[in-house]
Amino acid sequence: MTSDIPAPPAADAVTCTGLTYAFGRTRAVDGLDLTVREGEVFGLLGPNGAGKTTALRCVTTLLPVPAGTVRVFGRDAAGERMAVRRLLGYVPQQLSADSGLTGRENVALFARVFDVRRRERAERVTQALAAVGLTDAADRLAKTYSGGMVRRLELAQALVSAPRLLILDEPTIGLDPIARTDVWDHINAVRAATGMSVLVTTHYMEEADQYCDRVGLMHRGRVRALGTPAELRRGLAERRGTDTLPTLEDVFRDVAGSGLQDPSGGGFRDVRSTRRTAHRVG
Numbered sequence: 001m002t003s004d005i006p007a008p009p010a011a012d013a014v015t016c017t018g019l020t021y022a023f024g025r026t027r028a029v030d031g032l033d034l035t036v037r038e039g040e041v042f043g044l045l046g047p048n049g050a051g052k053t054t055a056l057r058c059v060t061t062l063l064p065v066p067a068g069t070v071r072v073f074g075r076d077a078a079g080e081r082m083a084v085r086r087l088l089g090y091v092p093q094q095l096s097a098d099s100g101l102t103g104r105e106n107v108a109l110f111a112r113v114f115d116v117r118r119r120e121r122a123e124r125v126t127q128a129l130a131a132v133g134l135t136d137a138a139d140r141l142a143k144t145y146s147g148g149m150v151r152r153l154e155l156a157q158a159l160v161s162a163p164r165l166l167i168l169d170e171p172t173i174g175l176d177p178i179a180r181t182d183v184w185d186h187i188n189a190v191r192a193a194t195g196m197s198v199l200v201t202t203h204y205m206e207e208a209d210q211y212c213d214r215v216g217l218m219h220r221g222r223v224r225a226l227g228t229p230a231e232l233r234r235g236l237a238e239r240r241g242t243d244t245l246p247t248l249e250d251v252f253r254d255v256a257g258s259g260l261q262d263p264s265g266g267g268f269r270d271v272r273s274t275r276r277t278a279h280r281v282g
């Protein structure tokens with residue numbers, strides 16, 4: 001795969017250092033440190049309002065980086081926006097497909113926006129649609145698609161530029177279990193073929209457990225717990241002194257329900273009493 005200017009070798013896919021982004025008085029992202037290693041699937045988890053989407057939008061350069069640094073394969077998201085954009089594909093949380101266009105037209109639009117070479121476009125659009133299993137439906141209007149097909153179409157839009165990093169904001173929300181598995185199968189097939197790195201958010205903990213190499217639990221603008229799903233689950237078991245391995249959902253509740261102050265202070269407050277509270281933070 002050719003990119004105009006080669007990125008520095010051995011750089012991580014994403015490095016955020018002290019990233020801070022505020023909407024007015026709301027610090028949506030508050031000193032975020034985050035590394036996504038090349039080739040891994042990194043899951044950014046956290047309650048509603050934790051700052052996940054805002055952080056992702058800073059990484060994609062759709063939002064500026066007012067404080068801290070964001071690098072994508074070594075490229076600075078503030079100073080080298082176009083270079084960063086060429087490296088990544090993005091499936092936003094909000095619907096990004098146009099229902100009045102066919103699947104093929106939607107993907108072709110992204111191919112143009114993402115600077116895919118004109119003579120390669122038709123072929124790449126066809127490949128991207130095939131990669132998500134939409135070949136047969138490619139020439140139907142997107143408004144005739146099911147929810148799962150729309151999400152796969154958005155995946156094709158993000159894949160058409162052959163990104164080294166795929167950023168997905170809740171790619172499987174609202175999908176039935178089969179459609180969810182389907183989306184992940186397509187992502188993993190592309191990864192196997194290309195070595196693409198993936199940064200994903202999801203509220204489905206069992207999905208994160210199954211598909212993410214590492215997860216970061218974000219709360220109030222910062223990552224409060226980081227590790228492989230197994231490490232985080234074992235860590236909670238140790239803190240609780242139990243033999244039964246908690247689920248990733250237990251870990252999520254532990255972190256998100258803890259009202260914690262400062263993760264660097266060591267350990268999180270034990271919140272056995274915490275109930276399932278989806279904190280609206282901010």
Ligand SMILES: Nc1ncnc2c1ncn2[C@@H]1O[C@H](COP(=O)(O)OP(=O)(O)OP(=O)(O)O)[C@@H](O)[C@H]1O
Nearest residue numbers: 023026028047048049050051052053054055281282
């Ligand atoms: N455009 C905006 N204008 C003002 N405030 C915003 C805007 N977008 C997000 N916020 C605020 O920033 C904070 C973080 O929001 P963000 O959407 O990044 O959270 P999230 O972790 O993606 O949540 P969810 O899981 O619900 O998608 C919240 O307090 C939210 O209300």
Ligand SMILES: [Mg+2]
Nearest residue numbers: 052053054093
């Ligand atoms: Mg979000």
